[in-house]
Amino acid sequence: MSEQSSNVAEFSVSEISFSIKRTMEDAFGYVRVRGELGRISRPGSGHIYLDLKDDRAVLSGVIWRGVASKLKIQPEQGLEVIATGKITTFPGQSKYQMVIDALEPAGAGALMALLEERKKKLAAEGLFAEERKKALPPLPKVIGVVTSPTGAVIRDILHRISDRFPLHVVVWPVRVQGETSGAEVANGIRGFNALSADGPIPRPDLLIVARGGGSIEDLWGFNEEAVVRAAADSQIPLISAVGHETDWTLIDLAADLRAPTPTGAAEIAVPVKAELMAMVDDRARRLNSGLVRFVTSRRTELRAASAALPAPQDLLALPRQKFDTLANSLERALIVSTKSHRTHLENLSGRLSPFLLSRQTSKARQDLTQISGRQQRALQVAVSQKRQAYSGASGRLSPARLAQQITLGNERLNGFSERLDRAYLARVREEKTRLDGLQKLLKSLSYKDVLARGYAVVRDESGQPVRSAAELAQGAALSIELADGAVEAMVMSDSGTSKPKAKTKKPATSKSKPADQGSLF
Incomplete structure (x- = not known):
């Protein structure tokens, strides 16, 4: 076995990666790909990264900055396009992609769909209102x-x-x-x-x-x-x-x-300038004609109104007659009023003799003297009563009595202060004891102590605890929290189709942990 392995050529990672890159570029040197634009990314470098997809596959693509600035249409998600370029690989991530040199919509239907979508978006903003x-x-x-x-x-x-x-x-x-x-x-x-x-x-x-x-x-x-x-x-x-x-x-x-x-x-x-000038001339003629008719009509109405008015002497005849009548009545009324006021003045002059005035003045002086004497005696009595009241109050307001009252007040204040300190310390001890009890209760209810005993909390991608294996699908990402941290995991098989084989467990001794403690979560 070792002899056969020694005959296989060895490649470095870079050699095999660039060999695959050359093979891809030779086989797909120039291609046209039709698909729908998916994810589109525009980083600060000016390049455009996008996905071309259909119902069964996705092809990554890149448009370099120099080509992106010359595109006839800008790529938008959901637009069906025809991309022209070459297929190559990116050795740094072991992935293949398409370097796009040209991008065009896949027919007028795609442009109309894009146009309709943009029209709805701008109309929703009120730009067409x-x-x-x-x-x-x-x-x-x-x-x-x-x-x-x-x-x-x-x-x-x-x-x-x-x-x-x-x-x-x-x-x-x-x-x-x-x-x-x-x-x-x-x-x-x-x-x-x-x-x-x-x-x-x-x-x-x-x-x-x-x-x-x-x-x-x-x-x-x-x-x-x-x-x-x-x-x-x-x-x-x-x-x-x-x-x-x-x-x-x-x-x-x-x-x-x-x-x-x-x-x-x-x-x-x-x-049209000529039409405007003709319209102005026509309106000027109509204005002049209307003005002449208006002046003529008003002149006729004025003459008719002046003919219906009475003569000026007829208008003033009745007021002149009333004025003469009132003038004669006024002269007689002045004479009668003067006689009446003279009689009333003569009656009053009899009651205003010097002797009568002297007697009334003497009587008023006597009344004033009597009132002044009574007021002086009343003032003396009031002053005497106030002096007696102030003398009695001065005995009760001595400095020694005030000092004694201040001393008693200070002693009561010190007593209240000591009682307040004792009550405050007692309340603090009581609240501390209650807080310690709540802390112990919280610690006993926390799942952290359970993790320290060897258990773990399994969470799904949204951070929710997983309560049943049936909820998990193959390839799902998990987060397992242990006592000293968390690790990421992935489900390797579907719980509904593949079940793990049962392992034989040794009987637990009195010193070992229980075989199955269950899960608290």
């Missing part, structure tokens, strides 16, 4: 156009605006097709919004995002999430004019208004 849309200005002064500067679209827009109403147009040049078109269009919309009103470049009053028709792949840049969010966040009203009338993209749903064609966008953006 009608209340977010802004009204277009009736006559903008400056229009910003985000499109290709070399295509026929910009020439059609400029020609139509020039025919209808010439005004200032600012073009933000972008690519409207390719892997960078979405980012450039989003930057163009945000760039116009970032312009200041008084800057060297005028800030547009209206934006138009335009492109000619094409397939869904050609228009895919206008379905990117960055473009939709930029259109929804635009503070300047925005018209979407992407493709023909039958072409729909997500920017059409986020824009304030969708135009069927770029030329239609120009027609929506500005009115």
